[in-house]
Amino acid sequence: MAKKRAKRSEWITIKEDETVAEAYERLLAEGWQVIGRREEPVFIEENGEQKWLRQNIQFHVKMNSQV
Numbered sequence: 001m002a003k004k005r006a007k008r009s010e011w012i013t014i015k016e017d018e019t020v021a022e023a024y025e026r027l028l029a030e031g032w033q034v035i036g037r038r039e040e041p042v043f044i045e046e047n048g049e050q051k052w053l054r055q056n057i058q059f060h061v062k063m064n065s066q067v
Contacts, residue, residue, distance in 0.1 A: 009035065009062040020057060027061055036060030 012032070014023040027034060039057050043050040 009060060011038075011058045011060055014057045014059070016054070023057075023059065027059060031064050032059075032061040033064040034059050034061055 012027065014020060018026070024034060037057065037059050039055050042053045042056050044053045045051075
């Protein structure tokens with residue numbers, strides 16, 4: 001009988017108070033394997049104009065089976 005493998009992956013957003021490197025290391029320490037990354041700008045409206053606020057960075061991760 002074949003063993004069913006749970007396919008578990010998700011997108012995790014980097015916290016505002018940590019760097020990309022810190023987030024990456026934290027995810028590895030928690031047992032995640034990083035399989036992708038995406039970024040999108042976050043804007044605010046100020047005086048009728050859109051202004052850039054920050055980048056929203058997310059890592060696509062799956063649970064590392066070796067941990």
